[in-house]
Amino acid sequence: MERMQGEGEGEVDHLERPSPLTDKERVMIQDSWAKVYENCDDNGVAILVRLFVNYPSSKQYFNDFKHIEEPEELEKNAQLRKHAHRVMNALNTLVESLDNPEKVASVLKVLGRAHALRHKVDPVYFKILSGVILEVLGEAFSDIVTPEVAAAWTKLLATVYYSITAIYKELGWTKPLTSTG
Template identity: 60%
Template sequence: MEKEQGGREMEHRERADPLSEAERAMILDTWARVYENSEDVGVSILIRFFVNFPSAKQYFSQFREMEDPEEMERSSQLRKHAGRVMNAINTVLENLHDPDKVSSVLGLVGKAHALKHKVEPMYFKILSGVILEVLTEDYPDCFTPEVQRAWSKLMGVLYWHVTGAYAEVGWVQLSSSAV
């Protein structure tokens, strides 16, 4: 732990490994296939996320009480949020060649989730894992072990940027037992 000004302890953040050119190409190639079905894939990701981690629903008043995956699938609010998630990922991927743009986009996502929605940052790490699971299951022919490693690395980069935004706004953890 490092000491922040004022004596508060702050976790030392190691920068995520940058993606190689080959990794970026693999990610963009597989994303092109995924994004063709982005709404359905996004809904699948959020349903799996909320079924496996129901505590995450506390941040969504519009579908907090939904338990049934089929009900979630029919929810226009869940579909709309899934679209926002997939579009944010798409914006990041369209700009992988521009680290400043990636940082800017993910900084906005992180700040909004920290300040406006008060979402615990650990949910981004959990969501990253769910995204990888769903993509690997839904696209087994193109999510080879090598592609999975590249996507895993990408998720680390995304998480690093989002949690950096949390740190920047002085995020204070609300609960240590949210999951």
């Protein structure tokens, strides 16, 4: 059964901007990310496979593998691996740029615009993906992702979600009508 968080995410107006990361939080995120990014592709695939297995509706945006059910098949899919690489590179750019708010805003603007206008992805999936990232990192890197580090990551990913939804709102994004089927 699919777990769906945040059904009816029309509450963009009510989201509160998370407080800025402290210097200590930035360092914790960057240090932990360095270990994760050493094995960028496999960790990215693990995150996306977890997303697609736990939230199958998230596959609707990917024609190349939306009908694949088996996690092992998903892991081998070239298009999924390519997208996982892009996700990890985008995260890497964000993490490397945490001391440059203009760069972070620019990256998120490009990401938000593309996902709203071109891919028409419901922004709730950014929230869902954030939870999956935290889950996978916490399991795969339990020695590095301590509760304090997880809290810093939670704050960063909440900021990403807040920024993405603000971009969607700025664009006048409304949830596309989905066909039955």
